[in-house]
Amino acid sequence: MVKLTFYGHSCFAIDSEGKIILIDPFFTGNPQAPITADEVKANYVLVSHGHGDHLGDTIAIAKRNKALVIANYEVATYCQKHRVEAHPLHIGGGYSFPFGKVKLTIAHHGSSFPDGSYAGNPCGFLVSTGGKVIYHACDTGLFYDMKLIGDRNPLDVAILPIGGNFTMDMDDAAYAAGLLHPKVVIPCHYNTFDVIQQEPKEFKRKVEAETKAKCVILKPGESYNL
Ligand code: NI
Ligand code: MN
Secondary structure, three states, X not given: OEEEEEOOOOOEEEEEOOEEEEEOOOOOOOOOOOOXXXXXXXXXXXXOOOOHHHHOOHHHHHHHHOOEEEEEHHHHHHHHXXXXXXXXXXXXXXXXXXXXXXXXXXXXXXXXXXXXXXXXXXXXXXXXXXXXXXXXXXXXXXXXXXXXXXXXXXXXXXXXXXXXXXXXXXXXXXXXXXXXXXXXXXXXXXXXXXXXXXXXXXXXXXHHHHOOOEEOOOOOOOEEEO
C-alpha cells in the first residue's frame, strides 16, 4: 500500500511498503508543520530546489535517519559536502531505486541555497512506487508541458501548488489539473505565509467542476491512502 502524508507547505511523505520517501522537508520555521524535524522518519529525501522552504531540514533529517538524498546535481553535491549520501539526477533523467523510480521534471522557478549560492535548476518529481504514480510539481508556474507529463505517465495523484505569488495560483493550478488529468489532485504551498493565502475549498470546487479529477484537501498531519 502507498500512503501519502502532508506535513504542511510543500512537504509530503510517501510511505511505500514501509519505505519512507520524504519530499521538501521544511519543518523548522514552518508554522504548519505538525511535527518537528527531530521526529520525522525517512529512508529517502527528495529536494526540489535550494530555497529554505524546500531544502529545509534536509541535512539534519538525512544525517539522523541515514537517508539517501535524491536531487539535481547541484543540490546533491551540496548535500555530499555536508556529509550526507546523495544521488544526483537531472531534469528529464530518472533512476530506479529499491522503492521505485524517480524522474525529475521541469519547473519554472528559481533556485539558490540560503546563502545565495547556485543550486542549479528547480524541478518537480515523478515518483513511481508500489504500483502508483505520483507527480509533485513543487514550486512552478503553469506550463503547457504538463500535458506531456500527464499523457506519458497516467497519474494517480498530482500535488500542485495553489498559493500564487511564488507559484501557480488556484486558477492556474486547476488548469494544470486538466492538462495532467490525474485521478486525484492535492493542493499545497498555500496559507504558510501572508502572501500565499488561498481557500482550498474553492480550489476543490474549481478542479471538480473543470476536470474529471477528485480533489483531496489534506490538513497538515493528515494522510491519504492510494
Ligand atoms: Ni521556491
Ligand atoms: Mn516555495
